[in-house]
Amino acid sequence: MKLDCKHVWEHISEYIDKTVDAKLRAEIELHLEHCEICSAILDSTRNILVLTADDRTFELPVGYSERLHERLAKELESSGKDSEEE
Amino acid sequence: MDCARRKSEAGGAQKLDMRTADTNEAALIPRILAGEKELFHELIRPYERMVYLTLLSIVKNEADAEDGAQEAIINAYRHLISFRGEAKFSTWLTTIAINEGRKRLRKAKGAAEDSIEEKTEAHEGDYTPAPLTDWREIPLEALERKELREALRLAVAELPDIYRQVFTLRDMEELNIEETSQALGINTGAVKVRLHRARMMLQKRLVPYLKTTVPARRRFFGRAL
Numbered sequence: 001m002k003l004d005c006k007h008v009w010e011h012i013s014e015y016i017d018k019t020v021d022a023k024l025r026a027e028i029e030l031h032l033e034h035c036e037i038c039s040a041i042l043d044s045t046r047n048i049l050v051l052t053a054d055d056r057t058f059e060l061p062v063g064y065s066e067r068l069h070e071r072l073a074k075e076l077e078s079s080g081k082d083s084e085e086e
Numbered sequence: 087m088d089c090a091r092r093k094s095e096a097g098g099a100q101k102l103d104m105r106t107a108d109t110n111e112a113a114l115i116p117r118i119l120a121g122e123k124e125l126f127h128e129l130i131r132p133y134e135r136m137v138y139l140t141l142l143s144i145v146k147n148e149a150d151a152e153d154g155a156q157e158a159i160i161n162a163y164r165h166l167i168s169f170r171g172e173a174k175f176s177t178w179l180t181t182i183a184i185n186e187g188r189k190r191l192r193k194a195k196g197a198a199e200d201s202i203e204e205k206t207e208a209h210e211g212d213y214t215p216a217p218l219t220d221w222r223e224i225p226l227e228a229l230e231r232k233e234l235r236e237a238l239r240l241a242v243a244e245l246p247d248i249y250r251q252v253f254t255l256r257d258m259e260e261l262n263i264e265e266t267s268q269a270l271g272i273n274t275g276a277v278k279v280r281l282h283r284a285r286m287m288l289q290k291r292l293v294p295y296l297k298t299t300v301p302a303r304r305r306f307f308g309r310a311l
Contacts, residue, residue: 006214009214009215009286010282012215012282012285012286013278013281013282013285013286014278014282016285017263019263019278037217040217041215041216041217041289044215044289044292044293044296045215045285045286045288045289047296048238048285048288048289048292048296049257049285051234051235051238052238052242052253052257052258053257053258053260054235055135056235057235057238057239058139058239058242058258060134060135060138061138061148061152064134064138064152064155065131065134067152067156068134068152068155068156068159069127071156071160072126072127072130072156072159072160072163073127075160075163076123076124076126076127076163079123079163079164
């Protein structure tokens with residue numbers, strides 16, 4: 001079966017995640033061989049995922065880890081006291 | 087993991103930490119429960135980022151997300167005894183973070199509003215990607231542009247809630263479909279649909295930033311990945 005562009009778009013996400021079955025995967029790849037538009041959509045979507053997974057894109061607030069462990073230390077300390085009191 | 091999701095060096099190191107944690111946490115948890123509570127710092131360290139991003143995806147406010155992340159992690163400590171190891175520790179912790187985020191959202195929106203937990207995909211929308219008709223190639227340098235990162239942060243923040251949450255768990259935190267489904271309490275089919283729609287909405291939104299006039303080697307980030 002020859003896929004049209006719209007059909008390919010519907011499966012782009014699963015194609016990227018490698019969850020399409022072998023037959024559909026082969027059909028998509030055949031389509032991509034000659035379709036610049038779908039290739040560009042695929043590549044641009046992948047680039048977004050590369051960027052998303054890059055820790056520099058979604059940074060933690062400065063000092064987040066220090067504040068977290070400070071608060072946690074207080075919690076651990078007080079939980080210890082509770083058990084001692086018991 | 088799809089190799090398209092490559093991390094920066096720092097991110098890679100954190101992933102390594104998480105894998106190490108995967109193997110160590112089974113040993114750490116009984117020790118913490120037996121009284122070596124200081125080890126909880128070590129147990130939680132690989133997941134700090136994940137908890138914060140989960141909260142941020144729900145409450146959409148950095149200060150609230152940080153406070154919520156602290157609460158979630160303290161809750162995890164207090165309830166560690168209830169962790170049975172049936173799910174991965176990361177999934178269990180993500181569920182606690184989601185609950186904390188939803189609790190904060192309910193509080194913020196008032197008790198009268200009770201429909202924030204789950205919306206469905208009932209509304210139809212346009213989830214087709216944007217064709218890049220004058221697309222040439224996307225050089226690596228383009229991905230290094232600060233403005234592109236900012237555009238992506240903004241675009242993710244503006245996704246509808248149900249899509250942003252799935253996208254955060256899958257593509258930022260790299261939970262798999264099953265883990266995402268468990269953490270959010272939705273079925274795997276819904277995870278796939280929401281993820282696809284989120285990605286397509288982001289693609290459409292970011293196309294202007296991804297276009298380039300610089301010709302480069304064809305399919306730089308193409309299927310070779």
